[in-house]
Every structure is written in structure tokens, then in C-alpha cells.
Amino acid sequence: MKYSSLATPSILVDVDRVELNCERMLSRARSLGVRLRPHMKTHKCIEIGRLQVGAESGPITVSTLAEARHFANHGFSDIVLAVPIAPCRVAEALDLGVALLVDSPEAVAAVESEVGAGGVDVWLKVDCGYGRAGVVPGTPGAVSMARQLHDSARLRFRGVLTHGGHSYDCVGVEQIRAVAAQERDVVVGFAEALRGLGMAVDEVSVGSTPTMMHVDHLEGVTEIRPGNYALFDGFQAAIGSCHRDDVAVSVLTSVIGAYADRLILDVGALALSKDPGPTHVDPDCGFGRLLDDSGEAISDLRLTGLSQEHGKAYGTGASRFRVGDKLRVEPNHSCLTMACFSDVHAIRGDDVVGVFEPVRGWAGG
Amino acid sequence: MKYSSLATPSILVDVDRVELNCERMLSRARSLGVRLRPHMKTHKCIEIGRLQVGAESGPITVSTLAEARHFANHGFSDIVLAVPIAPCRVAEALDLGVALLVDSPEAVAAVESEVGAGGVDVWLKVDCGYGRAGVVPGTPGAVSMARQLHDSARLRFRGVLTHGGHSYDCVGVEQIRAVAAQERDVVVGFAEALRGLGMAVDEVSVGSTPTMMHVDHLEGVTEIRPGNYALFDGFQAAIGSCHRDDVAVSVLTSVIGAYADRLILDVGALALSKDPGPTHVDPDCGFGRLLDDSGEAISDLRLTGLSQEHGKAYGTGASRFRVGDKLRVEPNHSCLTMACFSDVHAIRGDDVVGVFEPVRGWAGG
Numbered sequence: 255m256k257y258s259s260l261a262t263p264s265i266l267v268d269v270d271r272v273e274l275n276c277e278r279m280l281s282r283a284r285s286l287g288v289r290l291r292p293h294m295k296t297h298k299c300i301e302i303g304r305l306q307v308g309a310e311s312g313p314i315t316v317s318t319l320a321e322a323r324h325f326a327n328h329g330f331s332d333i334v335l336a337v338p339i340a341p342c343r344v345a346e347a348l349d350l351g352v353a354l355l356v357d358s359p360e361a362v363a364a365v366e367s368e369v370g371a372g373g374v375d376v377w378l379k380v381d382c383g384y385g386r387a388g389v390v391p392g393t394p395g396a397v398s399m400a401r402q403l404h405d406s407a408r409l410r411f412r413g414v415l416t417h418g419g420h421s422y423d424c425v426g427v428e429q430i431r432a433v434a435a436q437e438r439d440v441v442v443g444f445a446e447a448l449r450g451l452g453m454a455v456d457e458v459s460v461g462s463t464p465t466m467m468h469v470d471h472l473e474g475v476t477e478i479r480p481g482n483y484a485l486f487d488g489f490q491a492a493i494g495s496c497h498r499d500d501v502a503v504s505v506l507t508s509v510i511g512a513y514a515d516r517l518i519l520d521v522g523a524l525a526l527s528k529d530p531g532p533t534h535v536d537p538d539c540g541f542g543r544l545l546d547d548s549g550e551a552i553s554d555l556r557l558t559g560l561s562q563e564h565g566k567a568y569g570t571g572a573s574r575f576r577v578g579d580k581l582r583v584e585p586n587h588s589c590l591t592m593a594c595f596s597d598v599h600a601i602r603g604d605d606v607v608g609v610f611e612p613v614r615g616w617a618g619g
Numbered sequence: 620m621k622y623s624s625l626a627t628p629s630i631l632v633d634v635d636r637v638e639l640n641c642e643r644m645l646s647r648a649r650s651l652g653v654r655l656r657p658h659m660k661t662h663k664c665i666e667i668g669r670l671q672v673g674a675e676s677g678p679i680t681v682s683t684l685a686e687a688r689h690f691a692n693h694g695f696s697d698i699v700l701a702v703p704i705a706p707c708r709v710a711e712a713l714d715l716g717v718a719l720l721v722d723s724p725e726a727v728a729a730v731e732s733e734v735g736a737g738g739v740d741v742w743l744k745v746d747c748g749y750g751r752a753g754v755v756p757g758t759p760g761a762v763s764m765a766r767q768l769h770d771s772a773r774l775r776f777r778g779v780l781t782h783g784g785h786s787y788d789c790v791g792v793e794q795i796r797a798v799a800a801q802e803r804d805v806v807v808g809f810a811e812a813l814r815g816l817g818m819a820v821d822e823v824s825v826g827s828t829p830t831m832m833h834v835d836h837l838e839g840v841t842e843i844r845p846g847n848y849a850l851f852d853g854f855q856a857a858i859g860s861c862h863r864d865d866v867a868v869s870v871l872t873s874v875i876g877a878y879a880d881r882l883i884l885d886v887g888a889l890a891l892s893k894d895p896g897p898t899h900v901d902p903d904c905g906f907g908r909l910l911d912d913s914g915e916a917i918s919d920l921r922l923t924g925l926s927q928e929h930g931k932a933y934g935t936g937a938s939r940f941r942v943g944d945k946l947r948v949e950p951n952h953s954c955l956t957m958a959c960f961s962d963v964h965a966i967r968g969d970d971v972v973g974v975f976e977p978v979r980g981w982a983g984g
Contacts, residue, residue, distance in 0.1 A: 262705055263981055295927060317928045337928050340627055340873035340885050341943035358877065360942035386929055387876045387883045419926065508705035511722065511752045518752045520705050524958050525981075528893040561784065562660060562954050563682045563702050564751055577725035578706035589927050593889050596980045615961045616628055616890075 255606045257599060258547065258580055262508040263525040265595040266582070267302070267610065269602050271502035272484055276305040279466070279483050286472045291315050291334060291459070293481025296589045298612035299598060300328045302484050315479045319343060322352045324613035334459075336415070336479065338379055338387050344368050353412060355379045357389050362402055362409070369408045376409045377459065382416040382440040383433075391444035397451065404453045413457025413476070414448070416441040421464035425535055426494045434465035442474035464495040487588035488543050492532035504545060504582040505591065507565065509575050517555065517572050519565035521583055525594050528560060531586030541565065542583040542591075549582070557583065620971045622964060623912065623945055627873040628890040630960040631947070632667070632975065634967050636867035637849055641670040644831065644848050651837045656680050656699060656824070658846025661954045663977035664963060665693045667849050680844045684708060687717045689978035699824075701780070701844065703744055703752050709733050720744045720780060722754050727767055727774070734773045741774045742824065747781040747805040748798075756809035762816065769818045778822025778841070779813070781806040786829035790900055791859045799830035807839035829860040852953035853908050857897035869910060869947040870956065872930065874940050882920065882937050884930035886948055890959050893925060896951030906930065907948040907956075914947070922948065 257266055283290035292306035295317035303325060304310060313332040316322045322333050334353040341364035347354055348368055353375035356362050365374060378400050381388030389396035403411040418437030424430045437460050445455040460472070461479035463486075472478070485503040486496045505525055511518030531539040541560045544552040544567060552571055559566030565583070575581075585591035592598065592612060600608040622631055648655035657671035660682035668690060669675060678697040681687045687698050699718040706729035712719055713733060718740035721727055730739060743765050746753030754761035768776040783802030789795045802825050810820040825837070826844035828851075837843070850868040851861045870890055876883030896904040906925045909917040909932060917936055924931030930948070940946075950956035957963065957977060965973040 261707055261711070261981070337885070338875040338883065338942075340875050342873055342945075343626055346626070358942040360877075361875075364943065386924075386926065386931060508707055510703040510705050510726075512725075518703065520702065523892070523894070523955055527888070528895070528955065529888070530893070530895075559751075561751065566751060577703075577723040578729065580707075590888055590893065594980075597982060615959075616626070617962060 256604045257506060257601045257606050258604065260506055260599060260606065262506050262580065263521045264506045264599055265592065266504050266506055266599050266601050267297075267485065268502045269600050269607065271500060272302060272305055275483050275486065275500055275502060276308065279306070279480060280308045282466065283478060286469070286478070288472050288475050289313060289477035291477050291479050292484070293317070293336070293479050294321050294325060296481045296485055297592050297598075298324070298614065299610040300325065301600070301608070301610050303330070306484050313477070315481065316352070318616050319346055319350065319352075320613050320615050320617055322347075322350050326350055334377065336417070339365070348374055353377060355415060356403065357387060357399060359399070359402070362406070366406060366408050373408050373410050375412045376403055377412050377415040377457070378403055380414045380416040380441050380444055382418055382437045384417060384419040386417075386419060388416060391440055391447070396444070397448070400448050400453060411454075413455050413459065414441050414445050415459040417479070418460065418462045418465045421462045422489070422493065423534065424464060424493050427468050430464045430468045430494060431470060434469035437462070437465050438469065438472060438475055445474065463490060464493060467495050482589060485588040485592070487591075488539070488584050488586045489532045492535040492539065501584055503588045503592065504584050505542070507581055507583055509577050509579045509581065512572060512575055512577050515568060515572060517567045517575055519557070519567060519581065519583075520563065521565045522563040523560045524562055526560065526565070526583060526585055527587060527590035527594060529585075529587035529590050539586065542585050545582040545584055547580070552581070621969045622871060622966045622971050623969065625871055625964060625971065627871050627945065628886045629871045629964055630957065631869050631871055631964050631966050632850065633867040634965050634972065636865060637667060637670055640848050640851065640865055640867060641673065644671070644845060645673045647831065648843060651834070651843070653837050653840055654678060654842035656842050656844050657849070658682070658701070658844050659686050659690060661846045661850055662957050662963075663689070663979065664975040665690065666965070666973070666975050668695070671849050678842070680846065681717070683981050684711055684715065684717075685978050685980050685982055687712075687715050691715055699742065701782070704730070713739055718742060718777060721768070722752060722764060724764075724767070727771070731771060731773050738773050738775050740777050741768055742777050742780040742822070743768055745779045745781040745806050745809055747783055747802045749782060749784040751782075751784060753781060756805055756812070761809070762813070765813050765818060776819075778820050778824065779806050779810050780824040782844070783825065783827045783830045786827045787854070787858065788899065789829060789858050792833050795829045795833045795859060796835060799834035802827070802830050803834065803837060803840055810839065828855060829858060832860050847954060850953040850957070852956075853904070853949050853951045854897045857900040857904065866949055868953045868957065869949050870907070872946055872948055874942050874944045874946065877937060877940055877942050880933060880937060882932045882940055884922070884932060884946065884948075885928065886930045887928040888925045889927055890956075891925065891930070891948060891950055892952060892955035892959060894950075894952035894955050904951065907950050910947040910949055912945070917946070
């Protein structure tokens with residue numbers, strides 16, 4: 255079946271591109287001398303996770319317990335939940351045997367009170383400058399949290415972990431490389447400082463897709479956790495994390511209205527997400543880049559309006575299209591757009607070669 | 620079970636409030652002398668749809684064929700798909716027996732070529748000033764489209780239908796009422812003009828939640844199609860469509876990080892959507908209003924950052940909370956937030972009284 259025959263809206267993943275993206279990151283990890291523990295949150299599909307680890311299973315990162323359970327059910331056993339654990343979900347997480355992130359005394363207390371004799375792997379979440387979660391190296395609280403994990407009888411302190419999410423604010427490779435150096439240097443330095451205080455810190459984990467695509471070296475780091483690179487998206491291409499031709503995901507849409515100044519498409523906020531995209535690079539980027547049948551960008555139409563089930567694309571190009579024509583949208587943010595769909599169509603060239611089923615939500619098991 | 624014991628993130632629907640909201644709109648429709656054909660797209664739940672029609676089934680509006688199929692499977696038979704039909708989905712729509720919206724010769728041709736001897740109900744989509752889909756009254760194209768539908772041997776022309784979606788740009792009841800008058804007058808006037816040209820126009824359908832909450836009269840209109848009012852949300856409250864106490868939906872969240880300047884919550888873009896909210900009323904509204912245990916607004920924290928699974932709430936209030944505390948978020952846009960969850964927890968007061976399962980996606984059947 256040709257993907258152009260699919261009902262709209264449908265999401266398409268170009269498997270040839272995914273394979274290239276995954277091979278490139280595996281190769282980068284090898285040459286940088288680190289373990290690759292790829293993140294599954296972008297796609298939540300077993301098939302793509304296997305391409306990322308280059309095997310039937312391997313070390314992975316997840317963002318929800320639903321992902322952890324899904325991958326565990328398919329043979330993955332070395333799983334890090336890379337969001338600080340909510341105390342109300344500790345018991346479930348322990349049942350699943352995933353490694354946990356903590357950075358607060360309350361979370362430590364919750365884990366210690368529920369963990370059995372088998373113990374649990376824990377990582378200390380470190381803020382390398384992103385300003386989301388994590389202890390800040392150099393502060394007394396950071397050292398005391400590390401000490402608490404290190405000295406705990408029931409927790410196995412694996413090491414320190416950070417995420418240079420501020421790489422998404424960059425424009426161009428040079429800026430990304432500077433954030434990558436900061437991400438690495440802050441957490442490697444912190445690990446060294448803890449070792450200087452007598453603590454064993456076996457592991458140092460870093461990673462975002464932009465920083466791992468461009469970092470120059472990873473001395474002192476033991477593993478990396480990028481995820482988005484399997485698919486990439488318009489945002490990554492705009493900031494210089496990848497080339498346009500690396501983007502492996504798009505949404506097939508029908509023109510359902512053709513007017514003098516605009517097209518109406520059958521993709522709205524529920525099919526694309528309302529991610530505003532790389533507005534710091536292009537304030538007029540709209541809600542995704544329009545591509546024609548052959549994958550060429552349509553430069554004279556901008557998808558600047560989204561309601562629940564309608565997309566509005568304005569521009570002089572509107573006159574070239576008719577109701578019923580099919581276009582594709584390269585999403586701003588593949589992680590949010592993939593989560594809109596229950597069935598993901600795997601394509602090679604023009605052909606549909608399979609259907610992937612992502613896990614979704616946060617439900618307990 | 621108390622809702623405060625639920626795992627986070629979970630979505631909560633206050634059924635007492637939904638009942639009041641639904642009764643009020645049923646009562647408004649009666650006093651305005653029109654049929655209520657409520658929209659299901661906000662919640663996509665059978666249980667809430669039944670409260671909206673005030674019976675086991677009744678006339679409804681849907682935004683996808685998946686919704687149409689779900690409600691048809693639960694006894695609803697009078698269904699209008701209120702998005703212009705994509706030609707590639709005409710056969711499915713005809714199988715389901717839903718009434719269709721058209722406003723282009725291409726869509727008419729697709730329907731005429733596939734419809735059987737039983738025919739199909741069609742509505743002409745009219746643009747009353749919103750500028751999304753629909754023919755523009757007063758233009759030659761509008762009359763010729765109506766004529767094409769009216770004269771078709773296989774299509775049953777039901778009437779004209781519009782949606783005053785620009786009511787969402789309003790601030791306050793007076794502005795909403797002006798859009799409501801425009802929504803009504805444009806389409807009633809167009810129906811009259813078509814009748815003057817010898818066409819039978821039995822039905823005139825209008826509606827958005829803001830306009831139907833505040834319109835002063837509906838002379839010439841036969842049915843209304845609001846939907847969001849069953850739940851409302853932060854946006855509707857901000858523009859004056861409802862009171863804060865009418866909002867029936869919230870997302871339960873845990874504090875997973877507590878820092879000097881901010882809280883990190885376990886609700887990100889996948890649990891709330893990235894809807895920017897009523898920025899024209901409050902540019903700093905953030906991604907949802909934070910509520911405490913008792914439903915009171917937390918005025919000294921703003922949820923201004925969202926990544927995939929993290930929410931960042933900044934403000935002086937951060938110091939009052941600890942990791943593990945549970946809060947609620949009143950979403951900006953209930954339609955998009957409901958679509959993030961597979962299970963919806965129905966609550967009355969503090970108690971969970973049931974679980975609703977919304978349909979999702981666009982899959983064929």
C-alpha cells in the first residue's frame with residue numbers, strides 16, 4: 255500500500271531515515287567512548303527502541319512508568335526513569351525494577367520506606383544550567399543529597415545524571431556545542447568533587463539530542479541519553495541539531511477547504527500538538543512545515559492557525575490546491591505529535607511497511 | 620476512594636458541576652426555542668454526552684468519525700460531523716450514516732459519486748465571520764454551492780450551519796453577545812436570501828459555547844451546537860463565558876521538585892496540552908491555573924513552563940510546598956487536555972464515583 259492512500263490524518267515514520275539516525279548515534283556513542291541509553295519518550299514504540307539500541311533489547315531511558323512497563327514487557331530490563339519519581343508512584347516503580355531519579359529528601363524517604371531487601375538503583379538528578387529539576391553543584395544541599403544516597407543501606411547509588419535541555423534555546427552548532435560542554439563539565443566536575451569527599455560515583459550520565467549530536471568529547475562521562483534523534487523534527491532542524499533530510503516523521507493530511515487566501519487541513523491541535531516550534535529562530539514558523547507529495551517544502555503557505563481538528567495554512571500558494579489534495583506536515587515537535595496517534599505508519603519510500611503502536615498515558619498496571 | 624489518593628497525573632471531572640452545566644444549557648435551549656445538538660468533541664465520553672442531551676441518546680455533533688462511530692455504537696443515531704468531510708473519508712462517513720458538512724464542489728462530487736440510493740443528509744457550512752471554513756454569504760459562490768446541494772438528487776439539503784469561533788477572541792459578555800448576534804444574523808439572513816431564491820432551507824444551526832451562553836435571542840435559528848460548556852475551562856472563565864465555579868475539569872498532579880523559586884510538577888505538555896490559554900486577557904496566564912486541595916486558586920505560583928512530562932511553576936508560593944504534595948491544575952483548554960487521558964475519573968466532592976473512557980484518534984472501523 256502507498257502511504258498516499260491512507261486515510262487522513264495519519265502519522266508516517268520513514269524507517270530508512272530512522273535506521274540512519276539510529277546507526278549514527280550508536281556510532282557516535284562508540285567513538286565518544288560512552289554507553290548509549292537512548293530515551294524512548296519521543297516515540298514509545300518497541301520497534302524504534304530496538305533500532306536505537308541496535309539489538310532486541312538494551313539500556314534505555316523512559317519518561318513514564320507506562321513506558322517502563324511497555325518496554326519491560328518486551329524484554330527490556332535495564333531501564334532508567336529519568337523524571338524525579340513522584341512519592342505516590344514509588345511502589346509501582348519498585349515493582350517494575352526501574353532505576354529512579356531523586357533529588358529531594360522527601361523522595362528518598364518515600365523510596366527507603368517502600369523498597370524491599372533487594373534494594374533499588376538510584377541516580378542523583380543534577381541541574382547543569384537548564385533550571386528545571388536537580389540539585390545545583392556547588393551548593394551544600396547538592397553534596398548532602400549525594401551523601402544521603404551514597405550512605406543509604408537500601409539504595410544503590412549509581413551516579414549523577416543531568417539533561418542539558420537549554421540546548422533547545424540555541425541557534426546553530428557553535429551554541430549547541432557550548433551547552434554540551436557545560437552539560438558535561440558541570441556534572442563531571444560534580445562527580446569529581448563527590449569522589450574527593452570519599453564517595454564512589456560510578457556513573458556520569460548526560461544527554462539531549464542537540465548536545466549529543468555536536469559535543470566534541472565526553473571525557474569523564476559514562477553514558478548518554480538522547481532520544482529525539484531517532485525521528486528528529488522541525489525544531490531540531492531549525493536549531494542546527496540535524497539536517498532537514500534527517501527528519502523521519504510527518505503527518506499526512508487532506509485539504510478540506512480551499513479559499514482565496516488559505517487552505518483548511520484536517521490536522522488540528524489533536525493531530526499536531528500546539529507546540530509553537532522554534533520561534534526563537536523563526537517567529538513565523540507556525541505549527542509545522544508543509545511538504546508536498548514528494549517531500550518538498552511548500553514555501554508559499556504557512557500553517558499559522560490550529561483549532562482542535564482544523565489547520566489553517568495562509569499564503570499565495572493556496573490557489574494551487576483543491577479539496578481532496580493530500581499534503582504532509584513536518585511537525586515542530588515529534589515527541590508531542592507522536593503522542594497524538596495510536597497507530598504509527600512505518601514507511602519506506604512511498605510504501606507502508608508496517609504499523610507501530612506506541613504506549614501512552616501514565617496508567618498503573 | 621478519595622481522588623486525592625489517585626496516582627498522578629490523573630484527570631478529574633466533577634460530575635455535580637457537569638450536571639449543572641448540562642441542565643443549564645438544556646434549559647437555555649428550551650427558552651430560546653431551539654434544538655440542542657451538543658458537541659461531543661470536548662470530552663468524547665458517552666456518559667457526559669448523555670448528560671448533555673438529557674437522555675440515553677439524542678441529536679449530537681462530532682468532530683471525527685471515531686467519535687461518530689463511538690456514539691453510534693452506544694445508541695446515538697442523529698449525528699452531524701461538523702468538520703468539512705475529507706474526500707478520502709466519504710465512504711466511511713456514509714457507512715456510519717452521519718450527516719455531512721460540505722462547502723466545496725470537490726466534496727460534493729466525492730459524496731455524490733459514493734452515496735447509495737438512500738442518500739445522505741448534508742449541511743452547507745457558512746462562514747459567519749470567523750474566517751475558518753465555510754462559504755461567505757453575499758458571494759456568488761455561496762449561492763451556487765447552496766443551489767448545487769439543494770438541487771442534488773442524492774443529497775438531502777438540511778440547511779445552513781455556522782460556528783462563531785471568533786467568540787474566543789472576546790473579553791467579556793458584551794463582546795461575546797456582539798459575536799453571537801453576528802453569528803445568528805449572518806446565517807439567518809443567508810437562509811432567508813436562499814429562500815428568496817426559491818430554495819427550501821429547513822434548518823439553521825449555530826453555536827459556540829461563549830455565544831450560546833450569552834446570546835439574547837435566536838429568532839430564525841433551529842438548533843445550537845455548543846459543547847465545551849459541559850466542562851468549561853480556564854479560557855472560558857477568563858473571557859466571561861462562565862464563572863470559575865462552573866469549571867468541571869482539573870488535572871491532579873504531584874510536586875516532584877521543590878526549589879527556592881519554583882515547583883516541578885508531574886504534568887507536562889502530554890498531560891495538559893500546550894494550549895497557551897487566554898493570553899489576550901492575561902498574557903501571563905501560563906499553562907493552567909494551580910488549585911490547592913480545596914480547589915482554591917494558588918495566586919503566588921504560575922505554571923509558566925511545560926516540557927513533555929514536567930511542569931514548572933514559578934513564584935514565591937514555592938516555599939509552602941514539599942515533594943509529594945498534590946495540587947490540581949485547571950486546564951486552559953479542556954478539549955485538548957481531556958484528549959491527553961485514556962481514563963477520566965468522575966468525582967463528586969472528594970470521592971471518585973466512576974471512570975469514563977473517551978474515544979480518541981481518527982481510526983477507520
